[in-house]
Amino acid sequence: MVTDTTFSISQLAKEFGVTTRTIRHYEDMHLLSPQRQGQKRIYTFADRTKLKLIVRGKRLGLSLQESGDLLHMYEPGKNNIDQLERTVEYIGASRQKLSQQLRDISTMLDELNKAEAGCKAELEAHSKLTKKT
Amino acid sequence: MVTDTTFSISQLAKEFGVTTRTIRHYEDMHLLSPQRQGQKRIYTFADRTKLKLIVRGKRLGLSLQESGDLLHMYEPGKNNIDQLERTVEYIGASRQKLSQQLRDISTMLDELNKAEAGCKAELEAHSKLTKKT
DNA sequence: ATTGAAGTTTACGTTAACGTAAGTTATATT
DNA sequence: AATATAACTTACGTTAACGTAAACTTCAAT
Known part of the structure; x- marks a missing residue:
């Protein structure tokens, strides 16, 4: 936990007020695809930005599908x-x-x-x- | 269909771009409670206004529960x-x-x-x- | 060495918001 | 009189977005 330029799943979960299950679910839906360090998921700043967009999308009533479409644009x-x-x-x-x-x-x-x-x-x-x- | 001050369920459905099933569902959820003429539902302007609020709420990502709470305020x-x-x-x-x-x-x-x-x-x-x- | 905290996978469960028949009734038109 | 149109009820089905539980693994600290 060297305050690196990366994040653990629980760090992001806490920051955005969601559960780790939710974040993994977004991965299942192909909205995120973090690197792995062995088994563990490692999230970059880019991943964090995507998650931010998804969470914001939810506040606006977007479905995961729609947020996914938006994410697609930025890639x-x-x-x-x-x-x-x-x-x-x-x-x-x-x-x-x-x-x-x-x-x-x-x-x-x-x-x-x-x-x-x-x-x-x-x-x-x-x-x-x-x-x- | 005397172009009265009331509406049929299919009139409202068409106007708001939803199905009649949806409107009946809102009734099941106690968001609407139209009068009856025999079996048929008769919607007043007030009912229409409520439906309009619900539909708008959906566009903003509100749940039916939340729209219901809002409706409650106006009563x-x-x-x-x-x-x-x-x-x-x-x-x-x-x-x-x-x-x-x-x-x-x-x-x-x-x-x-x-x-x-x-x-x-x-x-x-x-x-x-x-x-x- | 063991315990505890954080992570993982797998998989079944749950809730909301309708969709989709299926069968019935009422009204109106040909 | 027959048929079409719009309405109705009942009830099971479906999808999205996770929740929840169970059974590991991996480290780090006691």
């Missing part, structure tokens, strides 16, 4: 033109999805504000009934 | 102080989650931009090799 091997164009299309679609999410969040925030105002108004009413001053 | 019966305070807390937590999502989206958009730039650069390189002018 080399997309040399041929056809693949590059597909990737550009996928990026466009992703942006549209994110835009929709932005609109949804905005709407939800508005609704939360209204709901909160309603609650606080009611609480005010209650406190008046129970007023002491 | 009466939250008279007692304790419940009101809980609701206000829940609203706060929801806002925090949404804030995190906003940050995540921002990050993802940045990454998408970089990835797109990379792709387009590669495509440029290819087109130079194949240049005709």
Whole structure:
């Protein structure tokens, strides 16, 4: 544990608030492929970055499949033109999805504000009934 | 089908791009409770609004449980102080989650931009090799 | 030498969110 | 009257994303 440029599975698990089982599951799904030191998995910074993307994807409601697709984009091997164009299309679609999410969040925030105002108004009413001053 | 102020299940299904099975499932999960006209379900505007919230919630990665909790907030019966305070807390937590999502989206958009730039650069390189002018 | 902590594999279990029949009923149209 | 259309209920099936348990191995420290 020489504070190397690598990480153990439990280090990453702790850092990202997931279980080691979860990380191994991502490997089963081919989203990660750490090196091995004997039997043990050794994670590089690149692996950590991928995991970060997956965890963030989950917060946005992405499936592992979708996160996998995104990861794919950042990897080399997309040399041929056809693949590059597909990737550009996928990026466009992703942006549209994110835009929709932005609109949804905005709407939800508005609704939360209204709901909160309603609650606080009611609480005010209650406190008046129970007023002491 | 007198273009009334109510909707049939298939009308809503079509409008929101889900199946009737899905809508019935939301009823099973107690997120909706339409009136009945004999056997048939009759949905009001309020029901439609609830469904809209659920569908939007899904786009944001919410579980049906979470959407149900949100729906609960907009309903009466939250008279007692304790419940009101809980609701206000829940609203706060929801806002925090949404804030995190906003940050995540921002990050993802940045990454998408970089990835797109990379792709387009590669495509440029290819087109130079194949240049005709 | 032994114990304990962290890692591993294998494999069955679980929950959420519907999908997919299969069989029934009601209404409306030809 | 017959048939099509939309609705309904019941119930088993399916997929994703892990949880959980059992039975090793590997080191490091007591």
